[in-house]
Amino acid sequence: MFTERELRRGLRAKVFGNKIYTFQTIDSTNNCIKALANVGAAEGVVVLAEQQTAGRGRLGRTWLSQPEENLTFSVLLRPEVSTESINLLPLYVAVAVSQAIENSTGLRAECKWPNDLLIDKKKVAGILIESSMRQNRLEYVVVGLGLNVNQMQFTNGLLQKATSLKLETGKDFDRAKLLREILFNLETHYTQAVENDFKSVIPFWLSRTTMINKPIVVSQGNDIISGVVTGLSLDGGLVLQTNGRSQTMFAGDVTILADNPEQYMQAGSTTQVGAAFQKI
Numbered sequence: 001m002f003t004e005r006e007l008r009r010g011l012r013a014k015v016f017g018n019k020i021y022t023f024q025t026i027d028s029t030n031n032c033i034k035a036l037a038n039v040g041a042a043e044g045v046v047v048l049a050e051q052q053t054a055g056r057g058r059l060g061r062t063w064l065s066q067p068e069e070n071l072t073f074s075v076l077l078r079p080e081v082s083t084e085s086i087n088l089l090p091l092y093v094a095v096a097v098s099q100a101i102e103n104s105t106g107l108r109a110e111c112k113w114p115n116d117l118l119i120d121k122k123k124v125a126g127i128l129i130e131s132s133m134r135q136n137r138l139e140y141v142v143v144g145l146g147l148n149v150n151q152m153q154f155t156n157g158l159l160q161k162a163t164s165l166k167l168e169t170g171k172d173f174d175r176a177k178l179l180r181e182i183l184f185n186l187e188t189h190y191t192q193a194v195e196n197d198f199k200s201v202i203p204f205w206l207s208r209t210t211m212i213n214k215p216i217v218v219s220q221g222n223d224i225i226s227g228v229v230t231g232l233s234l235d236g237g238l239v240l241q242t243n244g245r246s247q248t249m250f251a252g253d254v255t256i257l258a259d260n261p262e263q264y265m266q267a268g269s270t271t272q273v274g275a276a277f278q279k280i
Helices: 004-008 029-037 083-105 165-169 175-194 201-207 261-267 271-279
Strands: 020-026 046-052 071-077 110-112 116-119 122-134 137-147 215-220 223-232 238-242 245-249 253-256
Touching (some): 004 175, 029 137, 083 110
Antiparallel strands (some): 116 122, 215 223, 215 253
């Protein structure tokens, strides 16, 4: 198991990682950070665990990770920004982490809205943002991250959907060194982003995605919305051209149809989206 001293050795970040709590097993690093935040923990505190018994991704899903092979951790933020900027936070994290991956491995990780990082169209990292409001004011934000580092095997249901840095390169990576690089990049982007309510991350995110002009399907519970991605709104929404009009999405599961045309055709397409698909 990591020690705080080991993780902080050579850390370039000044605030992020000022205190690091490490666990072999914990229910959820996000839950632990929230408990610390509620008793006054300072911004930049990190909680890292080798195994989470109740680790979760977005929409309450379970996050699965092999102990001793990956990075699962959370960071506490206390940004003085408007509540409208919440939807930009996953984009900020995605940009910072993708840059850290590129710096450490040479791999280019693609940002997928709203909270994933992909390599070769497979998921390598997931982001979970949770926030606390008090009197219509943002009190704190918890950034949870799961990154597949040295894991080589995935359960059958994930074989075609997930990857790791080692699977992509054939190399083992120093997880402590990688964590330090991630914290440094999170802090570097954060300093600038807070000054303008995180809007400065939008062009960086757009430069690291291939979603623009792609036909997609967005699932929101029982509702299915299809369209072509045209960009991002200033508050982090995904802008679609659908049924002849522009629509902005702030939540949902996204399937990029151009990445999986067979699934698209099996699911059945509308005439408009089918035509758009043919043009891409």
